Amino acid sequence: MEAVTFPDYPGHEYQIVRHPGSAVILPLLNEDEVVVIHNWRAALEREIVELPAGTLEPGEDPVECAKRELTEETGYSAGRMEPLAEMWPSPGICDEKMRLFVARDLTEGRTNFDEGERIRVAVMRFDDVLVAIANGQIQDAKTMVAMLMYDAQRRERS
Numbered sequence: 001m002e003a004v005t006f007p008d009y010p011g012h013e014y015q016i017v018r019h020p021g022s023a024v025i026l027p028l029l030n031e032d033e034v035v036v037i038h039n040w041r042a043a044l045e046r047e048i049v050e051l052p053a054g055t056l057e058p059g060e061d062p063v064e065c066a067k068r069e070l071t072e073e074t075g076y077s078a079g080r081m082e083p084l085a086e087m088w089p090s091p092g093i094c095d096e097k098m099r100l101f102v103a104r105d106l107t108e109g110r111t112n113f114d115e116g117e118r119i120r121v122a123v124m125r126f127d128d129v130l131v132a133i134a135n136g137q138i139q140d141a142k143t144m145v146a147m148l149m150y151d152a153q154r155r156e157r158s
């Protein structure tokens with residue numbers, strides 16, 4: 001957290017969280033199945049359904065971060081990592097940019113969780129994830145955006 005003032009608006013001090021950026025991965029086993037995680041979130045004191053994601057290490061390329069986080073959190077390695085979208089998840093307090101990717105050609109392997117991560121891996125039907133978003137069961141913003149963006153682009157192409 002950093003206190004910042006701007007010369008053209010000196011009367012106000014902004015509280016800003018500086019963030020290195022992050023990568024979000026939509027892992028497709030095939031066109032109908034998505035790998036998701038049940039992730040225990042300390043801030044919420046509960047487990048929520050999300051797509052795998054993580055913070056860029058210093059100097060790390062976002063694609064490399066996406067590949068690394070996918071394997072750490074789900075065990076899967078991606079043969080292809082395709083850019084899907086970019087977003088500012090919290091521009092009111094934080095300069096974090098999230099880069100969203102679609103991962104394909106997945107090979108199963110071993111997870112390697114970070115300290116403090118409590119994650120269970122699951123496979124869901126793509127359409128069931130959309131239903132869970134539509135009815136409010138899934139409320140994780142990056143997961144909603146990635147799924148809806150992919151679905152929109154898929155419709156656009158067909």
Ligand SMILES: [Mg+2]
Binds near residue numbers: 053054072073114
């Ligand atoms: Mg992680």
